[in-house]
Amino acid sequence: MVVVGSGAGGSVAALELAAAGRQVTVLEEGPRVGTADLAAASQAGNMRRLYRNGGLTPIFGTPTIAYGEGRCVGGTTLVNGGLLWEPPPHLLARWAAQAGIDGYRAQDLEVHLKTVTTRLGVLTQRHGAGNRDSQLLAAGAERLSWDWQHADRAVRDCLHRNRCTTGCTSGAKQSMTVSYLPQAEALGAEIRPGTRVVRVLHDGRTARGVLAVGPDGARTVYRARAVFLAAGPLGTPALLQRSRIQHRAAGRRLSLHVNLRTIARFPEPVHADRGTIFTAQLKEFGDQGVLIMPANVSRGSLAAALAGRPAPDTRRLLADFDHLGVFTTQVRLHGTAAVRAVPGGGLLLRHAMTAVDHGALCDAFRKGAALLFAAGATELTPPVAAAPALHSPADAEEFCRRVRPRDWELVSVHGMASAAMGTADRGGVCDADGRPHGFRGLRVCDASVLPGVTGISPQGTIMAFAHEIVSRFNNP
Numbered sequence: 001m002v003v004v005g006s007g008a009g010g011s012v013a014a015l016e017l018a019a020a021g022r023q024v025t026v027l028e029e030g031p032r033v034g035t036a037d038l039a040a041a042s043q044a045g046n047m048r049r050l051y052r053n054g055g056l057t058p059i060f061g062t063p064t065i066a067y068g069e070g071r072c073v074g075g076t077t078l079v080n081g082g083l084l085w086e087p088p089p090h091l092l093a094r095w096a097a098q099a100g101i102d103g104y105r106a107q108d109l110e111v112h113l114k115t116v117t118t119r120l121g122v123l124t125q126r127h128g129a130g131n132r133d134s135q136l137l138a139a140g141a142e143r144l145s146w147d148w149q150h151a152d153r154a155v156r157d158c159l160h161r162n163r164c165t166t167g168c169t170s171g172a173k174q175s176m177t178v179s180y181l182p183q184a185e186a187l188g189a190e191i192r193p194g195t196r197v198v199r200v201l202h203d204g205r206t207a208r209g210v211l212a213v214g215p216d217g218a219r220t221v222y223r224a225r226a227v228f229l230a231a232g233p234l235g236t237p238a239l240l241q242r243s244r245i246q247h248r249a250a251g252r253r254l255s256l257h258v259n260l261r262t263i264a265r266f267p268e269p270v271h272a273d274r275g276t277i278f279t280a281q282l283k284e285f286g287d288q289g290v291l292i293m294p295a296n297v298s299r300g301s302l303a304a305a306l307a308g309r310p311a312p313d314t315r316r317l318l319a320d321f322d323h324l325g326v327f328t329t330q331v332r333l334h335g336t337a338a339v340r341a342v343p344g345g346g347l348l349l350r351h352a353m354t355a356v357d358h359g360a361l362c363d364a365f366r367k368g369a370a371l372l373f374a375a376g377a378t379e380l381t382p383p384v385a386a387a388p389a390l391h392s393p394a395d396a397e398e399f400c401r402r403v404r405p406r407d408w409e410l411v412s413v414h415g416m417a418s419a420a421m422g423t424a425d426r427g428g429v430c431d432a433d434g435r436p437h438g439f440r441g442l443r444v445c446d447a448s449v450l451p452g453v454t455g456i457s458p459q460g461t462i463m464a465f466a467h468e469i470v471s472r473f474n475n476p
Contacts, residue, residue: 007075009446010230011176018187030072038167074177099422112467130275140375207442233415251339255453289332308385369396
């Protein structure tokens with residue numbers, strides 16, 4: 001068995017196939033970096049080493065969106081916030097109805113989600129030492145009578161070092177590198193880092209293996225009884241295109257969450273570089289696809305976020321760093337993006353954000369501003385380089401009236417549904433077993449196979465779907 005990719009989906013495939021007694025080879029494009037190496041490197045160094053394009057893959061459109069995903073053993077699980085939410089039953093029911101698939105409703109995935117949460121030690125993360133920004137978010141929500149909750153995270157004995165998104169330096173966060181993958185290796189699976197799969201080999205109906213380029217640049221053919229594609233929401237559709245497998249449909253619709261970053265100044269010290277990322281999350285507007293959470297930050301990452309602003313503004317904010325909190329508002333987009341493989345192994349990404357999306361961004365920012373002013377913020381810096389500081393809800397309303405679609409500074413770290421599961425007549429790329437329509441010996445088991453956008457951090461949903469897909473393969 002060949003598994004392409006070692007993130008949330010690929011690691012599930014590796015472990016479950018190995019546990020069934022199968023010979024498994026995992027091919028991972030990026031490097032393997034251990035906990036000690038993460039701790040020894042700077043955050044900037046880890047960004048360059050662990051993320052594709054240093055975390056700045058552009059999705060062209062109005063505006064250009066910076067997309068970040070892991071490119072390393074463990075995939076994005078090595079560099080995410082460790083959030084692990086279970087997909088809401090109503091979301092799974094809607095997907096089943098819209099995509100014409102069955103076997104992925106809440107009752108079907110319950111056993112898989114229990115397996116995931118047990119293996120990863122998922123717990124409700126309370127505020128640790130620091131986390132004043134999370135406490136302020138919770139206080140603001142309570143003043144407005146809005147619903148918030150502590151985050152569910154895959155973590156064991158967190159030391160609150162605030163390095164989640166550049167690789168946990170204590171090994172507490174249960175990324176695939178310290179959980180599923182070591183267990184798969186103990187059962188005989190082999191992981192080959194620095195190995196980029198060029199295309200899937202097939203005879204027009206059945207996958208026979210893959211062609212890959214190793215760390216030394218040599219090309220190697222890996223023959224396999226079955227190939228499991230888990231190269232991520234960008235890499236999987238690109239491989240399908242290069243392999244001429246469902247190449248007209250794969251990558252046509254990439255669904256996204258985008259993040260608005262708001263900097264809030266408080267009269268009291270916040271020390272946002274202390275504590276743990278995401279220990280509180282506003283859930284009041286989750287049914288509208290809007291979530292708000294603190295994004296613990298270092299001076300360096302704040303300076304990078306301010307790069308497009310006038311130098312005096314940047315100096316002023318950095319000088320008052322201890323009183324700043326940085327908050328992320330996640331918004332579910334209605335418009336989609338397209339993934340296109342280009343010669344030389346590259347990708348071209350374009351999105352079509354709609355007028356509805358622009359309105360949703362304004363509404364989400366308005367909600368975030370109300371929350372932060374209620375929490376005691378005296379000044380907000382919105383995610384638009386040319387915008388002035390805001391000092392009241394009325395200022396925020398005027399900002400929303402004036403902002404244009406091209407003005408937003410947007411980041412995305414959640415892509416999905418770029419090779420979506422569904423019947424062919426409803427636009428599905430893969431069937432309910434994860435097989436691209438018309439092909440045998442090939443299954444897709446990562447974020448790209450999800451039927452739509454989750455509206456929550458997708459790792460739990462990805463892993464549950466991957467468990468079900470591999471279970472169907474192991475138990476036909």
